[in-house]
Amino acid sequence: MADKIIKVAVAGNPNTGKTTLINAIAGTNLHVGNWPGVTLEKKEARFKYRDYEIHLIDLPGTYSLSNDTAEEKIAVEFLIKEKPDVVIDVVDSTNLERNLYLTVQLLELEAPLVVALNMWDEAKSKGIDIDVEKLEKLLCIRAVPTSAVKEEGIKELLDAVIEIYERKEKPKCVLHFEDQVEEHIKGLIDKIKEVQPILLDLYPARYLALSLIEGNTSFIDLSLSEDIQKYVQNVRKEIEKLYHKDPVTFIVEERYSIIISIYEQVVKKHVVKSVDITFLLDKVFLHKLFGLPIFFLLMWILFEFTFELSSPYVDWLDETLSSFIAPLTAQLLSSLGASEWLQSFVSEGIIGGVGFVLVFVPVLFFLYVFMAFLEGSGYMARAAFLMDRFMSVLGLSGKSFIPMIIGFGCNVPAVYATRTLENPKEKILTVLMIPFMSCGARLTVYAFFVTIFFTQHKTAVIMSLYLLGIAVAVIIAFILQKTYFKSQSLPFILELPPYRLPTMRFILRNAWIKTRAFLYEAGTFILATSVVIWFLLHFPVGVKKTEDSVFGHISKAIAPVFEPLGFGNWQAAGALMSGFVAKEVVIATMGNIYAGEVIQETEEEKIDIKEKLVQMGTGFLQANVEAGKKLLSIFGIDLAGGEEEEEFEKTLLDTVKNAFTPLTAFSFLVFLLLYTPCMATVFAIKQELGSWKWAGISVVISFTSAWIVSFTVYHIGKIFF
Amino acid sequence: MKLSEAEKGKRYRICSLKFPPHMKRKLLELGLFPGQEIEIVQDAPFGGPVKIKVKDYCLALRRSEAENIEVEEKNGR
Numbered sequence: 129m130a131d132k133i134i135k136v137a138v139a140g141n142p143n144t145g146k147t148t149l150i151n152a153i154a155g156t157n158l159h160v161g162n163w164p165g166v167t168l169e170k171k172e173a174r175f176k177y178r179d180y181e182i183h184l185i186d187l188p189g190t191y192s193l194s195n196d197t198a199e200e201k202i203a204v205e206f207l208i209k210e211k212p213d214v215v216i217d218v219v220d221s222t223n224l225e226r227n228l229y230l231t232v233q234l235l236e237l238e239a240p241l242v243v244a245l246n247m248w249d250e251a252k253s254k255g256i257d258i259d260v261e262k263l264e265k266l267l268c269i270r271a272v273p274t275s276a277v278k279e280e281g282i283k284e285l286l287d288a289v290i291e292i293y294e295r296k297e298k299p300k301c302v303l304h305f306e307d308q309v310e311e312h313i314k315g316l317i318d319k320i321k322e323v324q325p326i327l328l329d330l331y332p333a334r335y336l337a338l339s340l341i342e343g344n345t346s347f348i349d350l351s352l353s354e355d356i357q358k359y360v361q362n363v364r365k366e367i368e369k370l371y372h373k374d375p376v377t378f379i380v381e382e383r384y385s386i387i388i389s390i391y392e393q394v395v396k397k398h399v400v401k402s403v404d405i406t407f408l409l410d411k412v413f414l415h416k417l418f419g420l421p422i423f424f425l426l427m428w429i430l431f432e433f434t435f436e437l438s439s440p441y442v443d444w445l446d447e448t449l450s451s452f453i454a455p456l457t458a459q460l461l462s463s464l465g466a467s468e469w470l471q472s473f474v475s476e477g478i479i480g481g482v483g484f485v486l487v488f489v490p491v492l493f494f495l496y497v498f499m500a501f502l503e504g505s506g507y508m509a510r511a512a513f514l515m516d517r518f519m520s521v522l523g524l525s526g527k528s529f530i531p532m533i534i535g536f537g538c539n540v541p542a543v544y545a546t547r548t549l550e551n552p553k554e555k556i557l558t559v560l561m562i563p564f565m566s567c568g569a570r571l572t573v574y575a576f577f578v579t580i581f582f583t584q585h586k587t588a589v590i591m592s593l594y595l596l597g598i599a600v601a602v603i604i605a606f607i608l609q610k611t612y613f614k615s616q617s618l619p620f621i622l623e624l625p626p627y628r629l630p631t632m633r634f635i636l637r638n639a640w641i642k643t644r645a646f647l648y649e650a651g652t653f654i655l656a657t658s659v660v661i662w663f664l665l666h667f668p669v670g671v672k673k674t675e676d677s678v679f680g681h682i683s684k685a686i687a688p689v690f691e692p693l694g695f696g697n698w699q700a701a702g703a704l705m706s707g708f709v710a711k712e713v714v715i716a717t718m719g720n721i722y723a724g725e726v727i728q729e730t731e732e733e734k735i736d737i738k739e740k741l742v743q744m745g746t747g748f749l750q751a752n753v754e755a756g757k758k759l760l761s762i763f764g765i766d767l768a769g770g771e772e773e774e775e776f777e778k779t780l781l782d783t784v785k786n787a788f789t790p791l792t793a794f795s796f797l798v799f800l801l802l803y804t805p806c807m808a809t810v811f812a813i814k815q816e817l818g819s820w821k822w823a824g825i826s827v828v829i830s831f832t833s834a835w836i837v838s839f840t841v842y843h844i845g846k847i848f849f
Numbered sequence: 850m851k852l853s854e855a856e857k858g859k860r861y862r863i864c865s866l867k868f869p870p871h872m873k874r875k876l877l878e879l880g881l882f883p884g885q886e887i888e889i890v891q892d893a894p895f896g897g898p899v900k901i902k903v904k905d906y907c908l909a910l911r912r913s914e915a916e917n918i919e920v921e922e923k924n925g926r
Contacts, residue, residue: 192878196871223905226880343870376870380877406907407890416894513909517897520911526898620914621875624900624907 131181134293135210139203139234140218141227142189142550143625145246147171148504148634149218149276153286154184156637160645162818163188163202167552177286180293185212188550191226193233195339195346198552204347207237208331214289215239221251221258221273222626224395228387231267232303238332240298241269242288248273248281255400263394268301277631302334305382308370312363313337316356323355341367342376406506406626413510423514426507427533434495435537435568436761440754441490444747449483452740469669473662481658484710485651488540488808492646495534495541496639499548502530504630508548509622516620522602523609525551525620528558532601535565536594539805543812544646553613556822557605559813563805563830564601566594569711570801576715577797580781581790589794593801600802600833650811657807661709674702674721693799693838694792704799710806715780722783791849795842802834852889852910852918853899860888861920868917876918880904886923 140146150158154173163170171186187206188199195204207215217234219227224245234241245251245258264271270288274281304310316337320327327336327350339345340360345352364375371378413419454475461471502508508527516526527549535542542562549555574590582589664679671677675698683702690696690704699721706717788796804810804827814823855861863885866873880903881887890907891900898909910918 191875194874194878196875225904226906229878229880342874376874377877377882380874381882384880384882410891410900414891414893414900416892420894509909513893513898513900516909516911517893517895620898620909620911621879622898622909624909 131176131179132293133181133183134214134289135183135185135212136214136216136289137185137187137206137210137212137239138216138218139187139207139230139239140189140216140244140246141191141220141230143506143623144189144218144220144227145276146186146189146218147638148630149244149246149274149282150184150186151634151637151641152276152279152282156641158641160642162816165818166198166202167555167817168198168202168550169547178290180290182286182289185210190230192230193237194342195344197550199550201347204237207234207239208347213240214242214292216242216244216285216289218244218246221245221247222254222256224256224258225387225391228390229383231269232383232387233335235267235269235303236332236335236338238298238300238335240292241267242285242292243267243269243271244281244285245271245273246276249275249278253400254402255398257396257398259394259396263390266390266393267303277628277634303386305379305386309367309378309382312341312366316340316359316363319359320356324350324353326350327352338379342379409627410510410624413507414513419510419514423511426502426511427530430498430502430530431533431537432758433498434491434534434541436758437755438490438494440751440758442487444751445486445490446483447747448744449479449486452744454479456737456740469666472666477659477662478655480662481655482651484658484808485647485654488538488650489643489647491538492541492544493639493643495545496642497635499530499545500635500638501630503548504628504634506625506627509624512622513624516622520620522557522605523613524554524557524605525549525622528554528561531558531562532565535562535567538567538569539563539565539809540812543809543816544642546816547642556817557608557613559817559822560608560826560829561601561605563809563826564597564604564802564833566597566801567711569806572712573707573714573800574797577784577788577793580785581788581793589797593797596798596837597801600837604829604833646815649815650808653811653814654808658709661706679705680721689835690799692842693835694795694842695788695799697787699787700796704803707800708804708807710808711800714800718784719780722780722787791842791845794845795838798841799834799838802830802837804831804834850920850922851916852887852901852920853912853915855889855915855920857889857891860886860923862886862923864919864921866918868914879908881908881918887920 138146138150150171150173154171154175157173157175158171159173161170161172162168168188169186171184173182173184175182175184185206187203190197190199190203193200193204193207195201206212215234217231219231231241231243243263245260248258251258258273260271260273270292272281272285272288274285305313313334317328317333320333320336327348330350331348336348339347340352340356341363343364367373367375367378373381413422415422457479458471458475461474462468499508502511508530511530512526514526515529519526519528528546530548531542531545534545539562542565543559546555546558546562549558570593571590574593578586578589661679664682665674665677667678668676674680679702680698683705684698686705687696687698687701690701699718702721703714703718707714805813810823810827813826814820817823852861852863863881863883865883866876866881868876876882885903888902889899890902893899893909896912898911899915900907900909901915902908
């Protein structure tokens with residue numbers, strides 16, 4: 129017999145431990161993505177429990193179901209249209225009163241409810257006693273105490289889900305408002321039944337009636353008959369006259385008065401003598417003077433943590449792929465009699481492409497670990513609190529700051545870090561600003577150029593580029609703010625949840641689920657792009673010089689575009705084109721192009737598999753040791769030796785020196801800083817914002833601004849130099 | 850008086866909210882309705898948001914929003 133499928137939606141306020149609970153229920157079955165067309169995270173899982181197949185869908189965290197924000201719209205739409213079999217409402221037991229507001233609205237929606245009284249253990253230790261049976265009776269629902277962190281109550285919760293599912297018919301007990309209002313509600317429902325009964329087939333009656341009175345009608349797809357509109361107007365007027373309040377205030381207060389009466393019957397508080405840790409910690413972390421320095425210190429640690437700790441693993445992966453897997457495959461292919469061309473395609477085009485994907489995995493994993501910690505501990509909200517004043521100037525909130533900082537390391541994880549921004553508009557704007565944050569890969573190109581042209585002013589030139597990036601980002605944000613995003617912004621209301629210590633299990637699981645999502649989705653795109661570039665470089669078959677390849681021809685064709693910027697030679701154009709793959713390959717491409725030589729030849733060397741495997745193993749161990757050392761050095765203990773100086777080929781240095789003047793070199797660097805982000809970033813944008821549209825817009829914006837700024841820099845420069 | 854003028858550590862009662870409808874609803878739903886008791890706990894540097902306590906939890910509000918919330922000091926106790 130086929131298993132019965134139960135569709136379960138999980139709803140709840142933000143900061144109720146919803147994510148942890150879902151992780152605990154679904155394990156690593158979880159798949160992260162975005163809600164269709166919207167930039168909000170969507171988690172889904174399918175798993176078996178007893179004789180049932182459970183489909184779990186995580187609704188965005190909301191405080192209410194009022195259809196105002198994108199989160200609420202998704203939740204309401206899903207509940208009304210998809211009609212889940214069971215809804216789990218995750219509430220924070222330590223903050224039951226406010227959390228019940230959503231519960232009451234879910235009841236109005238006639239959702240088959242199971243309430244998960246989460247953080248039960250915490251409530252107990254705070255001396256909060258909740259009478260579960262009484263709560264169940266008063267609300268006519270099932271309620272199960274849970275502790276997501278300790279993974280307690282999970283089985284009971286799932287059993288309750290099945291019980292609700294099997295019970296089929298919904299228990300109905302209506303929570304009553306004041307009698308006169310109830311009569312109005314009843315009258316309105318009768319009116320709808322009479323005039324436009326189809327509405328009642330589509331929407332739950334009480335929710336519909338209350339929404340009409342509240343003036344919240346955006347979820348209704350049909351046009352309302354005039355009769356109903358008139359009736360609603362009348363009810364609204366009556367309420368205003370009777371209670372001297374506007375209907376919205378009145379209804380919210382009615383809900384709360386029900387909640388307060390339930391709360392008082394169900395919750396008993398004992399005075400427990402304990403220190404309010406959150407209060408004390410906030411005294412430090414939100415301190416007027418020390419708050420910001422502590423924040424910047426933490427950001428610095430985050431930065432170091434993400435990029436320094438991941439770099440040994442990145443190097444190791446890189447090394448393994450380029451000096452073991454790739455030549456080994458080539459060797460294997462040649463022993464099978466494959467052509468040189470095919471060998472090069474597989475080892476450079478395909479494995480090279482896979483390499484690009486893998487390089488990001490350690491970086492993303494470490495970033496997600498730290499982000500999960502900041503998020504789970506409650507500090508993220510504090511960071512937003514501290515930075516809000518500055519970011520609000522750009523129409524953003526304090527939360528946008530962290531992704532931008534990460535952008536200086538690498539734009540890819542930065543784009544993924546915007547996942548913590550709930551407001552879709554803010555998220556889009558932040559994502560569009562990120563490519564202007566000068567990443568580590570661009571730094572390698574700057575370093576190359578400044579050693580040739582600006583030996584006297586190395587730091588000043590590099591510094592000016594970083595600042596220019598920020599300035600352009602700010603200008604772009606400002607323009608978008610005044611044009612595209614000008615509609616009214618929501619109020620900045622941010623909950624400051626109590627500090628909690630997230631468990632290692634939660635952090636690692638969370639980080640892994642998200643990293644895996646990147647691997648699955650970005651993999652194909654990055655691989656495909658790298659294959660395309662490989663073909664451009666190697667066509668027509670047997671091409672010996674880059675200049676004669678399709679790549680060379682395209683470079684020559686687009687070179688005139690850069691003429692007004694001072695570097696109209698095809699070599700520069702080609703380098704910029706390859707910079708789309710990854711900015712750090714710009715130098716390598718230049719090496720190829722200017723040297724005018726045959727495209728990289730893999731060394732013919734017999735690969736000893738056993739020896740290489742040992743090397744791979746020891747390499748990984750070394751990477752761990754390296755990471756350990758770096759961890760110590762972040763906290764001030766320096767074990768690692770000095771940084772090695774990068775060395776460039778003499779001939780390349782000379783040719784580049786002849787091809788550029790200091791001014792055109794600077795103009796080139798400005799262009800390199802601002803133009804089209806690398807392919808991994810473009811894909812990250814597509815993935816995070818859920819459509820190619822925004823990825824395309826980002827490419828256009830950055831290319832245009834790069835051209836304009838470089839043009840300006842070059843022509844102003846010409847006057848002075 | 851306005852919430853933005855309120856003193857840290859004292860308790861106040863909300864009298865009215867002067868916001869456009871959808872903003873007002875958000876605040877109401879979070880429990881900031883007239884009659885509710887609130888307290889300013891902390892404020893951010895450089896005129897940033899303020900941290901307030903409502904019911905059992907803490908919220909941050911921008912100063913520009915705190916200006917639209919009318920409060921009165923809670924007498925006695």
